[in-house]
Each structure stands twice: as structure tokens, then as C-alpha cells.
Amino acid sequence: MKLRLDFRLFKRDPVSIKTVLIRTKKTKNLSTLTVTQIEPARLTPCTRKYRATENTEQCMDTLIYSNKDVGFSSKLSSPQFDKSATREQREKPALGFLAFISGEFVVLRETEKWGAVLPMEIIKTLPVMMAVSTRKSDIGARITLHWVSTDDLAKASFGPFDVSVAGNVEFIRLSLEQLEPFSGKSVNVTAEIKLPNGVIENSPALLTDVTRELNYQPAIIEGLVDGGIDAGTHPQGRLITIPVIEHLRPYNTLLLQWRVYAGNEKVFDQSVELQANRPEEAFMYSLPAQAYSPFKGFKGEFQCWIQLGTEIDSRLLWSTGISFFDIR
Structure with missing residues (x-):
């Protein structure tokens, strides 16, 4: 089942969702989400080179949130429920968030080792949602969500919420x-799920890893002084150092991007991925001289992205910012 937020309700303005429960209304080809209470969002749309429009392709890999040059970039997916559930067994709930520009529900997929990874960056910047599959026989039922940490030190229950349309x-x-x-x-x-006759049915547990917010510092580019680098120095390569990132996980990946511009035209673009095999250590990368030595008089920029999700959920890219400099 594919889901999307119907932006015709919002007159093309970004929104933040105030209601706790969003109901689904079936159409022939699509289930459209409808919202009962809305107010203008306070999130900052994509800026600088891109413009926030309904065409989400304007931004890298479909932008879901951006605060100037720091924030998210993500591709989208639809809810994926547990296909192994039997008729007698409830399905696992799905965990995800609403993309900022498109309003799409993006599912955080579960892995065998880590579960569904929910970064604190998502919790602080985007609407976190849980999707619970109901049956047609759930008329009049109520849903309560139970969160219990595996160390039993944190627990909470949210609800109950009325089942609005049984079977959706x-x-x-x-x-x-x-x-x-x-x-x-x-x-x-x-x-x-508590049925009107008092019978209580529980879904299987969705293991969720709620990660701490990352703490990072700006990248260090060898030879960058007073907003510029010398194209004639470091002929054997220029060292880029990413200082230790606090709370980084072994499944995280860094994406380093180096670009060179002649005016508004991009003339050089190089990207490299670094796996966080030892997340407690700094990252070092030797940038080849071909990335800067031929470009005296040009403008350069360097950007570091952190892939927050696991290897099967690599859509969650968090930008730590962009460094701009002259190549002299």
C-alpha cells in the first residue's frame, strides 16, 4: 500500500502536524492521509542552491529537512509490514517519519542486528510516526503503544487511540x-489493540535502536588558511581530517564531497565513502592533487555527510555543513 500526504489540503504551504492520530481514507489507487488540525511549520526549507517546491527532485536525493547547509537528505519509501504474520497474529507496527517537503511517510526498516534505527536527529527535526495495521473486525477498538527499553530502565505507554477506520x-x-x-x-x-469486548491483542515487538544525537566538529583541510588553499602546494595530496564524532555507530558511513566551480558551473566533483569501522577514532582521507592543482583561480567547496541509518537504510544523510574556499 502506498501512502502520501495530500498537499491540496494545505494550499502549498509547509505544515507541521498537531494531531496525534492521522486517519487513512481509501481511494481506488491510493490511500490518502487526511489531517484534522494543521499550523504553519517552523522547519526551515532547503536554501542556498535549491528551492523548496513540490518537486522534491530539486534537492539531493529528495530533501526531507534542511537548516541552511546542515540537515537531512533522503529518498522515500512506503510502509513495509511483517508479511510473516498469520491471521491470528498481529503485525508489527512500522516506525518512520514524515518527510518535510513531500509529506511522505518514510519507514525506518528493521535489521536483524540493530532493529529499526531511530536517530535523535530525526526526533528533533521531523514528525515521528508509528503506523499500526488494523483489521476490519477492529470496529470500536482502541490502540495503545508500549515502549520498553531492553534494560528495563525506561518505559512508557502512549494512548489509547480510537481505531478510526477498521481495516486501515x-x-x-x-x-x-x-x-x-x-x-x-x-x-x-x-x-x-483492545477490542470492545475487553479482549486485548498485542503485536510482536519491533526492536528499535534510539541513537544519541551526534556531536561533531568542522572538517580540517590541510593548508586551508584565510579562506583559501594554494593550488601549487601538496602535490602528493592534501589531508582531510574529520575529528572524532561523538556517538557515532559502527554501521554509520561518512560521505565526503569535494567540488570545484568556475562561476556557477561545476567543473570537478569527487565523492568518497568512509566506513565507521572504528567509530571512536578520527577519519583521515588524502585528497589527490588532481582535485585542486589544475584549478587555480576557481572556487571550491567541501561537504561532509553522515549516513545515520544501517546498511539497508542508507537514505538518511545528515550534512555537517559546507566549507567554502578560494583555490589560489
């Missing part, structure tokens, strides 16, 4: 205040 997917928003106590913990998340 119910979307429940969770706030920063509700989720922040789980920062740095592995959590078992279950959905409890």
Missing part, C-alpha cells in the same frame, strides 16, 4: 518529549 492503517505521532527518555537505548515497541 492508523498513524500515531510521537513527540520529542515522549521519545527523548529513550535516547541511547534499545527499545521493544508493541501495539496493544
Whole structure:
């Protein structure tokens, strides 16, 4: 089932969702999300080279949030539920968020080792949602979400929420205040469905890794002085150092991008991925001289992205900022 937020409701203005529960309304080809209370969003749209429009291709890999040059970039997906569930067994709830520009529900996929990874960067900047699949027989039922850390030191229940349309997917928003106590913990998340006759049915647990917010410093580019680098120096390569990133995880990846411009035209573009095999250490990369020595008089920029998700959820790219400089 594919889902999207119907932006005709919002007159093309960005929105932040105030309601806890979003109902689904089936159409012939698509289930369209409808929202009952809205207000203008306070998130900052993509800036600088890109313009926030309904065409999400304007931004790299479909922008989901950006605060100037720091923020998210992401591709989108639709909810994926547990296909192994039997008729007697409830499906696992799906965890995700609403993309800033498109309003798409982006699912955080579960891995065998880590579970569904929920970065604190998402919790602080985007609407976090849980999608609970219901049955046609759930008329009059109520849903309660239970979050219990695996060390049993943090636990909370959210709800109950009425099942609005039995047989559809119910979307429940969770706030920063509700989720922040789980920062740095592995959590078992279950959905409890209480039927009108008093019978209670529970879904299997969705293992969720709520990661701490990353703490990072600007990259250090060898020879960068007073906003410029000398094209004639470092003929054997220029060292780029990414200082230790606090709370980085082994599954994270760094994406380093080096670009050179002649006016507004990009004339050189190089990207490299660095795996966080030893996340407690600094990253070092030797940039080849061909990336700068032929470009005296040009403008350069360097950007570092952190891939927050696991290897199967590599859509979550968080920019740590851009360095601009002259090549002299």
C-alpha cells in the first residue's frame, strides 16, 4: 500500500502536524492521509542552491529537512509490514517519519542486528510516526503503544487511540518529549489493540535502536588558511581530517564531497565513502592533487555527510555543513 500526504489540503504551504492520530481514507489507487488540525511549520526549507517546491527532485536525493547547509537528505519509501504474520497474529507496527517537503511517510526498516534505527536527529527535526495495521473486525477498538527499553530502565505507554477506520492503517505521532527518555537505548515497541469486548491483542515487538544525537566538529583541510588553499602546494595530496564524532555507530558511513566551480558551473566533483569501522577514532582521507592543482583561480567547496541509518537504510544523510574556499 502506498501512502502520501495530500498537499491540496494545505494550499502549498509547509505544515507541521498537531494531531496525534492521522486517519487513512481509501481511494481506488491510493490511500490518502487526511489531517484534522494543521499550523504553519517552523522547519526551515532547503536554501542556498535549491528551492523548496513540490518537486522534491530539486534537492539531493529528495530533501526531507534542511537548516541552511546542515540537515537531512533522503529518498522515500512506503510502509513495509511483517508479511510473516498469520491471521491470528498481529503485525508489527512500522516506525518512520514524515518527510518535510513531500509529506511522505518514510519507514525506518528493521535489521536483524540493530532493529529499526531511530536517530535523535530525526526526533528533533521531523514528525515521528508509528503506523499500526488494523483489521476490519477492529470496529470500536482502541490502540495503545508500549515502549520498553531492553534494560528495563525506561518505559512508557502512549494512548489509547480510537481505531478510526477498521481495516486501515492508523498513524500515531510521537513527540520529542515522549521519545527523548529513550535516547541511547534499545527499545521493544508493541501495539496493544483492545477490542470492545475487553479482549486485548498485542503485536510482536519491533526492536528499535534510539541513537544519541551526534556531536561533531568542522572538517580540517590541510593548508586551508584565510579562506583559501594554494593550488601549487601538496602535490602528493592534501589531508582531510574529520575529528572524532561523538556517538557515532559502527554501521554509520561518512560521505565526503569535494567540488570545484568556475562561476556557477561545476567543473570537478569527487565523492568518497568512509566506513565507521572504528567509530571512536578520527577519519583521515588524502585528497589527490588532481582535485585542486589544475584549478587555480576557481572556487571550491567541501561537504561532509553522515549516513545515520544501517546498511539497508542508507537514505538518511545528515550534512555537517559546507566549507567554502578560494583555490589560489
